[in-house]
Amino acid sequence: EIVMTQSPATLSVSPGERATLSCRASESVGSSLAWYQQKPGQAPRLLIYGASTRATGIPDRFSGSGSGTEFTLIISSLQSEDFAVYYCQQYHRWPPLTFGGGTKVEIK
Amino acid sequence: QVLLVESGGGVVQPGTSLRLSCAASGFTFGNYGMHWVRQAPGKGLEWVAIISSDGRVTYTADSVKGRFTISRDNSRNTLYLQMSSLKAEDTAVYYCAKRDFQQWLDYWGQGTLVTVSS
Numbered sequence: 606e607i608v609m610t611q612s613p614a615t616l617s618v619s620p621g622e623r624a625t626l627s628c629r630a631s632e633s634v635g636s637s638l639a640w641y642q643q644k645p646g647q648a649p650r651l652l653i654y655g656a657s658t659r660a661t662g663i664p665d666r667f668s669g670s671g672s673g674t675e676f677t678l679i680i681s682s683l684q685s686e687d688f689a690v691y692y693c694q695q696y697h698r699w700p701p702l703t704f705g706g707g708t709k710v711e712i713k
Numbered sequence: 714q715v716l717l718v719e720s721g722g723g724v725v726q727p728g729t730s731l732r733l734s735c736a737a738s739g740f741t742f743g744n745y746g747m748h749w750v751r752q753a754p755g756k757g758l759e760w761v762a763i764i765s766s767d768g769r770v771t772y773t774a775d776s777v778k779g780r781f782t783i784s785r786d787n788s789r790n791t792l793y794l795q796m797s798s799l800k801a802e803d804t805a806v807y808y809c810a811k812r813d814f815q816q817w818l819d820y821w822g823q824g825t826l827v828t829v830s831s
Contacts, residue, residue, distance in 0.1 A: 654817040700772040
C-alpha cells in the first residue's frame with residue numbers, strides 16, 4: 606500500500622498569512638492526489654484533485670502543486686474559516702485508497 | 714444538489730452486527746462508484762470499502778476484510794455497509810462518499826457514529 610505522510614502535524618499561522626502544507630507519498634502517485642479540508646464536527650470537503658485542480662466552489666487562495674512523491678497545498682492568505690485539518694489522499698494505486706495523517710492549521 | 718445521508722449507527726457490543734445505510738439524492742446514483750470512509754475519535758481518515766456503480770465489483774480494507782460487506786440498491790438510491798464481528802477498534806464515524814471521474818471523493822455525507830463497547 607502507498608503510505609502518505611503529511612507535515613507538519615500542526616501549523617500555527619496568523620490570519621492573512623500564507624500557509625504551506627506538505628504531503629509525501631511512499632512511491633510515485635503521478636498527479637493522482639487530492640486534498641480535503643475538515644472542520645470540527647463536519648465531514649471532509651474536497652478542495653483539490655489531480656494535484657492542482659480546484660474543486661467546484663473552492664476559492665483561488667487554495668492552490669495545489671507537485672507530482673510524483675512530493676505535493677504542496679498553499680493557502681495564500683488565511684481567512685478565519687480556513688482554520689481546520691487538511692488531508693491528502695492518493696488514488697493512483699488502489700485498493701486501498703490512502704490518506705495522510707492530516708495537518709491541523711491553527712490560529713497563531 | 715447532491716445529498717448523502719447516513720443512518721444506522723449506534724452503540725453495540727463487541728462481536729455483534731450492524732448495518733449502515735446511506736441515502737443518496739441529487740445525482741444519478743447508479744452511475745457512480747461509492748465509498749465508505751471512517752474516522753476514529755480524534756484520528757484521521759481511513760478508507761473502508763468501495764463498490765462499483767453496478768455493484769458487481771467491491772473491495773474492502775484489510776482491517777475489515779471478511780467482516781464488512783459493502784452493497785448497494787440502485788433502485789432505492791441507497792448504499793449499505795454490513796458490519797459483523799464488530800471490535801472496539803471499529804468505533805468511528807462512518808462516512809459514505811461519492812467518487813468523481815476518478816477515485817477522489819467529491820461529496821461526503823455527514824457521517825454516522827458507531828460505538829463498539831461492552
